[in-house]
Amino acid sequence: MSRVTVQLNGRDFTIGCEEGQEAYLRELAGSLDKRVSEISGQVGQIGDLRLLLMASLILVDDLKESDRKIAELEGQAQRLRHENHGAASLQAEARNELTAHLTRLAERMESFADTLEAAGDDSDGDGGVPAPDTSLAEAGA
Template sequence: MGKVSVTLNGRAFTIGCEDGQESYLRELARHLDTHVTDLSKQVGQIGDLRLLLMASLVVVDELKTAQNRLEALESHLNRLKSESSAKPAESAGADGLVEALNGISERLERLATEDAS
């Protein structure tokens, strides 16, 4: 099991993690610390617990926004897929129509040629 030292609001913390996850955990802690730092500039040093709670709510808001965007994108993708799967059937119908029109055109040309002779 790995151990990582992270800093939040100027205080160092050692956290255990799975081997290989150390850099990812540091990245997460930096993200959270950015929010803690921004909040402490806005509201002052109101205590580590309150700052961490407020920063956590900001991060959860980011997560919820990302989830909503993902759901909207997945819905849009599914609509595009269903439209795309419907197009081959429409295309096949159009191909049949083109063939029928070509056949009619050929017959009209033959009739025109026969009448001219």
């Protein structure tokens, strides 16, 4: 276990920490000292304990606000995932309907082509039913 000295409201405090965490602990203490200095500038020197209590309450308030924002963002993300899932389902349904419609259309076209071919085979050349245009039949129309 390491020991590190930090300064808070002009006073030194030595505290223990895990090996390798010294710089991070100094950074945290620096942030707290900044808050305490801001409060002290607003209300004056009202004692270390009261300054630390006020700084702690402000930090807890900030934490609660951050937690609220996180919960709100998680809710928005959940709604977006749900909407995305719904949109994907609608898209898949529309794709299936289009596929079914195209299949029915292709079947009708094949039936029509079969009818035209049959009419052309039955034509006896008397001008009753014209023979289908072979260029269209060859093109797959």
